[in-house]
Amino acid sequence: MASTSRQVLGNLAGLGVLLAIWVVYAVYFSPTQGWTFFFQLTVNGIILGSIYALIALGYSLVYGILKLLNFAHGDVYMIGSFIGFGVLTLLGGPLSPAIPVALLVLCMFVAAMLGSGVLGLAIERFAYRPLRDAPRIAPLISALGVAFFLENSVLLLFGADYRNYDGYELISYNGIHLGGDAGVFVSYLGVLVISGALLLMVALIALVRWSRFGKAMRAVSFDREAAAMMGIDPDRVIAITFLVGSALGGAAGVMFGLVYSQIYYLIGFLAGLKGFTAAVVGGIGSIPGAMLGGLLVGLVESWAKGYLNGNVADLVVFGILIGVMLLRPSGLLGTPALQKV
């Protein structure tokens, strides 16, 4: 145990050093200098990172308990955003909401989280449970199939048109100015997203750390058979894990729609990839790892778009992933897997 936490500390130290070097370069030596620009990008990155963190949590939770990469999670996130949009339109639309805005937003979140959760349950029951004991390739292919099915179902039913949340119309175009008018600007929506994500993460940690169910989750992920022998029903635990992970993904979908406005059937693919990256970079299976990874990916993407250009931002993110995986295959906060002979 000591060696693994030492490695984790080493990883974090290395990360800290790299970040420090980057900050110094960005603020003092890059073509666009200055603290304001850097902080603005950082704030944008934190907002983006919160969304990625929620998606990454979905991946990590499922991997931790089933050792399965749920490729379909990105599309659950996409469906969450569509459900939120549906509720928004049903209750009057962003320009003329039929009920108070705060209540409307709450409804959107609840509906999306419920809908995505149920979808996650169905996917688990239908596509993964029959394959519990099959060779590892089977659930992965099945996951690909589910992802494909979901994307194209949405395309079939609702068309390829982009839908626009008009989140700023709904809530407000204004925000907080840190450091005066020429300083860093954080819109109220951004604040909403960050605080919402923090709330959900705290709730998740409370669930996993301090509740009986959380203990059951940790037990099943550690050793499923032993947990079964202790009287825990692994199927039920796994199902509820899927529910929780997918609900987080759904919430992320609504947040994305609110801040960045446009949703269409392919957002799940790209966001899923980035959430994936985040989960893996942080150490897949580890909950704090997913949060850290999400934040990192969001920050890197924001900085890359700011200091380089939009062309290569995605390449940079993928490059970082590959770099981390080659140097530290089990991620920043993960423990290296021991192979049983």
Add this chain to the structure above:
Amino acid sequence: MADTPPPNPDQPTPANTEIGVDRWVSEADERRDRGGLGGRIQRLWGGLPPSGKLALLTPAIFLPFLPLSEATIYNYGLFILIYALLALGLNVVVGFAGLLDLGYVAFFGFGAYAYAFLSGTHHEKGHEYTHHWSAQYSILTAVVLCAVLGLFLGSSSRRLLGDYLAIVTLFFGQAFVVFTNSADPYGITNGSNGLGNIDPLHFSAFGVHLTVSSTRGYYWFLFGCVVLVLIIVHLLSESRTGRAWKASREDPLAAELMGMPVNRLKIMAFSFGAAIAGLAGSVFAAAQTGAFPQNFGTQVLILIYAVVILGGTGSLTGMLAGATAIIVSFQVLDSTSPPNNARTLFYLGLIVGVAALFRKSRLKMAVAVVSTIALGFAVHAIAEAVWPRGTSGSVTSGGYLTGAIKDWVLLPTHANRLAIYGYLALIVLVVVIVQLKGWWRVAVVPPTLVLTAFVWENLLIQQPAVTRYVLFGVLLIALMATRPQGLFGTAKVEIV
């Protein structure tokens, strides 16, 4: 423990495998004693030498002599062969060596771009590239470059286990698309415009000039490539390397302990699969006279995987059968081909589905079919009486089934909303059917079938191009749940 799934006879359990013996061997007795027509065909097929099996492909040479249009040969013949090639290559990586490569389509693209770059002209961003290499050099270079790229990607698999390898290869695939589409350094790939101005296949050696420019020519050339690759892969799988691959796939630690260089084997598998994909890519680019970033996206990857999984990982016959099945249904369900074909395929599929669902009991099958038909007519009659709007729509480009459909399926005038709800209800019903057994299942199947026909006629058939992707997704899920070894596969494939 409530709710454990019943033992699936297709999965290995301690009862039907012995330690150290794989499933194919353990089922040998069963297979020999299998009766009926199926058994005889299986024994006949198993008794053929590989050259005999290969000779069965000869009729395919005569396909272009049939009075088929250019378009049909292009859409069906060429694409079946290209996907067969790709599947053969992926089979080496996934089926023989057990490595889940989700970026395979990047090699396909790389081969295409390499050929397009070396055998064409283009100007971009002030750079002009005019190489008009003859095909033997450019294809060879493309294949070699892809092999090197596969080597490079494979070497990353050194430190990565199964799932992680899948992620890295997936990102590699994405990075390729981003690279060709946006990054485009020095104008090599011409960004989203792709490389258009490329020569047809042109071989010139020892004074002999051979240009392949017609679709038939490409068909025969590809056919030759497929045969060549089949022979090479077969010989490879029977060789020491092939056996080493299969060993390292089943249990890498044991293989390593037995002295096999597992890492080197993995890299070789990647490289080989990549080389085959490069060959397929070059010929594809020549046939299409262009290479565009969109040609190498996720949908192509899913198609190749569908071919490999349906055919059965590890089986060469399966690759060809899978390619034929998938591409034919892909084309038939295309929005530009006559909807009649799609409709025929769909209803045929429904019948086959019902037969497969109730294959164990003829009685149940008969009851299900009869009650479906009866229910359809009943619902139609009731709707006609009670809800006039429900039957006053029209059949979308009917064809020979128009009469039957008009009387059997509900066709409301503004069906869109209803069809969407129907679709969602259908998903729920299908999930329910899978959980039910016996006569409960027979009770739920007829309404489901009627609803399926309703959704098909009112929603799906108007967008066949998207429907087929939905069907392929469902196919992958269903295959994995019921028959993970596909049509012809026998091996239990464990990813390394």
Add this chain to the structure above:
Amino acid sequence: MLKKIGLVAVLAALISVVVATTTAWGSAKAPRTASAATASVKCGKTRTIGMAAPITGPASDIGNQQVRWAKYFVKRWNKKHSNARIKVVMGDTQLGVDTAFAVKAAKSFASNSKLLGVVGPAGSQEVVASTTAYKQGGLGFVSGSASRTTLTDGHTDGNRRGYFYRTVPNDAAQGPAVANWMTKKLKWKRVYIIDDQETYSQGLADGVQKILNNRGVTTKRDSISQKDSDFSSAIAKIPSNYQGIYIPWQLAPQAQAFGQQLQAAGKGHIKLFGSDGLFAPGVWKIAGSYDSAFPYNPASKVVQTYVKAHGGNGEFFGLPSYVAAQVVVGAVTRACKAGHGKTTRAAVRKQIAKTNLKTSILGFSVAFQKSGEMKLPAAYGIYQIQKNGSFKRIG
């Protein structure tokens, strides 16, 4: 074992010989469809043309607009000419998914022996990809939206002169119009330019940037991806004292999201200037923004009838396809008349080249140059988005 290898080797040799012979034989003979160009087709009462457009897929919205406009022309034509009716065969190119579908559609058209001419395809890449198929089939194809400048220069993306024509002005004409408006009318001195990484966008951005720089306007350049929704970093880079942002993009919803995020970042005073790809009233509705779009004649009865029939939405992206259909149908009819009831695809192409429409709903006469471009270089119109979301022509 040796026997097995021997057997296999012999068989392989046999097969390769057979394949090589047949390939050689197949390619030595002229490809069967090349003769389709000169094959005689009976004209009869109904003539067949093809239309290649993205009916399904991410671009289906604009594709269906083109289809509706083209079918609108065919309907009016068939009403007036009941003994020279036109039948349209659709080909779904699924623009944005995979250009292979455009090639497949082209091959289908080429194999259809009755088909005499094609309207489309919509995207410039599709034109590049399917040129060989159309040339092999001898078919002329007239596009109502493929505006990439290099398509007609005869060497950059291949040579398709004599086969490809278009009823839209190319991208090189749009840039100067935009730059002129910015410098002469709006008198902007600091302009930020963002492209969306597609060639259409980059070409326009490059062109406009060059002209602006020559006139002493300060410019800065950035790019975003079509798949992007997060523009916050790009927006953060824009200095607050800039007067306008030029966004020659293809996806109107992206422009709408960008405008909203711009306003949320406190930079809503900077005006947006779009290109014809963003001409989508109801989708892009940031009031006060400017847009350039290819011209049409709003006074035309045809246009007004169409607008009324579609609930006030003119779907002007598809308008040039009406003219494209007009060109193809006119050529087919003239060729049939000249051939006394029989004609060939080559004859139809010659007639397309001779097109001379004195008036058209584009607002000017239509005739083609040898390269495939229209003779009269059209002037792009400049529009401004009003508070109610409609586009009003201001120049």
